[in-house]
Amino acid sequence: MSNTPAWSAAFDRGSLEEVVGLPIDRVREWAFGGSTGADIKVAVVDSGIDADHPRVGGIAGAVAFELDPDSDLGYVDREGPHDDLVGHGTACAAIIRSLAPEAEIYSVRVLGANLKGRGALLHAGVRWSVEHGMQVANLSLSSKSETMFGPLHEVADEAYFSGTVLVCAANNLPGPTYPSQYASVVSVAARPGDEEMALAYNAHPPVEFGARGIDVDVAWADRGSITATGNSFAAPHVTGMVALMRGKHPWLTPLQVKAVLQAASINSVTG
Template structure:
């Protein structure tokens, strides 16, 4: 693939290549999620908040904000009922998930502010909150470059993996390693052009593992409106939504198994 933007650099050169996926019975995508709507699956959106009043989002099952607090034992505090989207980014991600898996139980975990920036301690706390509250899928269209938090993010990513919580994380839109997108326990995602909403590809040269629709996508935004946007942020909820449908049809699959199914249904898997 050529002429890709920086955020799709994981798929530069010859493209994602061919890969051998699990021999799922019948037509793979139908086996994976055919007829599934996300019912019974709890999905957390760790972001700038989610506007439940937006027609593309609908009802939220819960909303919290995780805020840095040096006086708190863990360095952060959790504020219940904080549902406002301070930027629009989280609403965009929630809308994409809802479009693919309309019956998921959506939870908003706000860790970003009005400038779409946040503290690593709050981001880490948001992941921990999602694991402790039994989320099945966590959409993280953000990542941290703070190397001081490498070990803490690695630890909580492993906790999620073994607890049965699937973390789906955007790779960075700029050069350099970010966390937790680099970790093998996480489903890492980059944006690609010209893909259908329910299509993804597997990258044979990780750490970025999957590519999905994320360029020039119409997404929900503030005040009930929409914008057109590009970036790994918007590819990630496409994969999270498909993962929710897989879990809806096959309850009890572990993160390892869901990742294997995603690999099997990728457009470049034989």
């Protein structure tokens, strides 16, 4: 798999090992069948969302975190509609919508026009998602900063214990990738294929799941679309699956969600 994002090689079909999954008959039907993601709150922590993009079809709410040196925290949060400064968040939201059409999607903007942001804003966006009862949060972004390892780890644990499933894309480049390397999150890298619901499990983490993320037709800025490759676009496929699963089985904990995702992977067998 040349010219693919970092962490993707583990999901090459020749590299996949069989893993033992939960003994649930027809696990994919049990997990996803008949669900639309209705009543499930999904936060897209990213560059914003174009709510008017035809592939998004509206959002349930929005908040933007912006740097402010005059604030005690160093940033402010602004509730209300906002633009997508790049197109990246819109791409993620549209993928989620394609799988979970009735999910309630919230835009949590933490990235700037250069698709970069401070770790403190990422941390604030995750905390907002937890405090506002998001059942799932899509993080198609990460931090390589060692200073953010502890704070992001702490808020990822808060999400895990409070019931918010964090679906985190690994960085496209080798090296540290937080929070996707934490055991408390659902970590995702890209793998080839056209099937939106295809999923593979990596028996040798830290990145546990591989989903569609190579040459994907995604929504973008100005109500347009592009063909893109990246772990960023694999994560929302998994987020959509989690929204379907929690819409059908709202009692599932983050621990149970991960176990069912593993059981629903193409390389999972019943022990």
